[in-house]
Amino acid sequence: MKIAVLGTGMVGQALGTKLLELGHEVRMGSRTKDNEKAIEWTKQNPERASQGDFKEAAAFGDLIINANHGDGAIDALTQAGVENLNEKVLIDVSNPLVFTPDTPPSLFVCNTDSLGERIQKAFPQVKVVKSLNTVSAQIMVNPGLLPEDSNIFLCGNDEKAKDEAKKLLIDFGWKNINDLGDITGSRAMEMYLILWIRLMGQFQSPNFNIKIVK
Amino acid sequence: MKIAVLGTGMVGQALGTKLLELGHEVRMGSRTKDNEKAIEWTKQNPERASQGDFKEAAAFGDLIINANHGDGAIDALTQAGVENLNEKVLIDVSNPLVFTPDTPPSLFVCNTDSLGERIQKAFPQVKVVKSLNTVSAQIMVNPGLLPEDSNIFLCGNDEKAKDEAKKLLIDFGWKNINDLGDITGSRAMEMYLILWIRLMGQFQSPNFNIKIVK
Numbered sequence: 001m002k003i004a005v006l007g008t009g010m011v012g013q014a015l016g017t018k019l020l021e022l023g024h025e026v027r028m029g030s031r032t033k034d035n036e037k038a039i040e041w042t043k044q045n046p047e048r049a050s051q052g053d054f055k056e057a058a059a060f061g062d063l064i065i066n067a068n069h070g071d072g073a074i075d076a077l078t079q080a081g082v083e084n085l086n087e088k089v090l091i092d093v094s095n096p097l098v099f100t101p102d103t104p105p106s107l108f109v110c111n112t113d114s115l116g117e118r119i120q121k122a123f124p125q126v127k128v129v130k131s132l133n134t135v136s137a138q139i140m141v142n143p144g145l146l147p148e149d150s151n152i153f154l155c156g157n158d159e160k161a162k163d164e165a166k167k168l169l170i171d172f173g174w175k176n177i178n179d180l181g182d183i184t185g186s187r188a189m190e191m192y193l194i195l196w197i198r199l200m201g202q203f204q205s206p207n208f209n210i211k212i213v214k
Numbered sequence: 215m216k217i218a219v220l221g222t223g224m225v226g227q228a229l230g231t232k233l234l235e236l237g238h239e240v241r242m243g244s245r246t247k248d249n250e251k252a253i254e255w256t257k258q259n260p261e262r263a264s265q266g267d268f269k270e271a272a273a274f275g276d277l278i279i280n281a282n283h284g285d286g287a288i289d290a291l292t293q294a295g296v297e298n299l300n301e302k303v304l305i306d307v308s309n310p311l312v313f314t315p316d317t318p319p320s321l322f323v324c325n326t327d328s329l330g331e332r333i334q335k336a337f338p339q340v341k342v343v344k345s346l347n348t349v350s351a352q353i354m355v356n357p358g359l360l361p362e363d364s365n366i367f368l369c370g371n372d373e374k375a376k377d378e379a380k381k382l383l384i385d386f387g388w389k390n391i392n393d394l395g396d397i398t399g400s401r402a403m404e405m406y407l408i409l410w411i412r413l414m415g416q417f418q419s420p421n422f423n424i425k426i427v428k
Contacts, residue, residue: 104398106325110405112317150427153409180412184318188409191324195367195402198394203428212413213364214422 004061008037010137012067018141029057058084070096086125089161093132116186127161130186136206143173150209151176155185218275222251224351226281232355243271272298284310300339303375307346330400341375344400350420357387364423365390369399
């Protein structure tokens with residue numbers, strides 16, 4: 001499949017590389033074409049990897065992954081262009097995190113709204129699926145790094161889009177996938193991040209996850 | 215130990231009964247003395263169980279547990295009287311949940327503040343420990359009901375108070391206890407509830423928990 005990964009950070013690179021390994025064609029998108037990190041990534045992955053600005057990447061992808069920081073997500077998608085996003089599945093892995101000195105990290109949207117919902121509202125014809133935002137980049141694409149199977153969540157308004165996202169999650173190695181329902185499930189998945197960050201501080205490592213025991 | 219359990223609902227009853235089983239003396243507190251549920255509970259537990267209003271219960275307890283609904287917590291503690299709470303350990307198991315028709319449940323305080331913090335701020339000389347709010351009443355006092363060991367959290371500003379709370383958690387059967395630091399950790403523990411509620415809806419049961427895999 002042709003997949004656009006918007007964002008050149010650790011998350012974008014991990015997802016892009018894994019998708020290449022799985023045989024997909026991947027175009028990494030950034031604010032400006034020929035982003036240094038994107039060029040470096042295509043050099044390390046000469047087969048089926050390309051790069052461009054957000055618009056070029058989104059136009060290329062049959063499926064889009066938003067791997068930007070939360071605070072730049074809607075801006076990046078706006079630059080990508082609604083004409084390049086409409087009717088496509090968009091997997092949103094971003095988090096609305098705010099890091100400020102001297103106070104615990106917080107979210108710039110939560111509780112009665114979420115970033116997943118804001119994206120869906122801003123792009124009503126895009127099939128937004130929220131997923132993978134609850135684990136580190138490394139665990140996202142390699143859940144088997146952890147000593148036991150753990151859980152990954154997804155939500156969204158379009159059942160077929162969620163089925164498509166689920167297939168990717170399974171290809172990534174996820175076995176326990178919890179569908180939290182419509183896109184308002186993003187509230188749950190994003191608000192969990194505050195616990196995740198607290199635990200990361202305690203463990204001094206982002207490579208952990210939760211397993212549901214019932 | 216003499217323990218006050220403020221709140222006569224499922225959580226208060228489960229905690230009160232477990233504490234009696236462990237050999238403690240427990241006084242259940244409610245808004246008005248001779249609350250029907252509290253009287254019924256003392257009848258079922260004639261040994262070492264008593265009841266009274268919030269003030270009588272708090273005066274009795276060397277350790278206090280707030281098992282009220284989140285929206286009544288500060289009011290209940292105010293009724294209990296600062297003179298009956300000061301210098302004592304207060305384990306707060308309440309959640310600032312709001313249930314409204316047609317919208318997902320939300321929190322009346324979160325993100326940059328929490329109910330745990332509000333209680334600590336309202337009663338600065340009380341040693342507030344937030345814990346047990348992330349599981350059902352049944353699991354709180356019997357984590358062994360689940361097929362695998364799972365994790366329970368606590369936080370608070372006073373190390374000795376957390377040690378005391380930890381001892382109780384261990385007596386309840388908890389093996390994996392994560393100290394999330396100072397009382398601002400309440401934000402993490404309370405915001406997780408939105409995911410918990412979503413999962414409860416999916417499982418149609420409150421009897422589950424998360425295990426940290428790392």
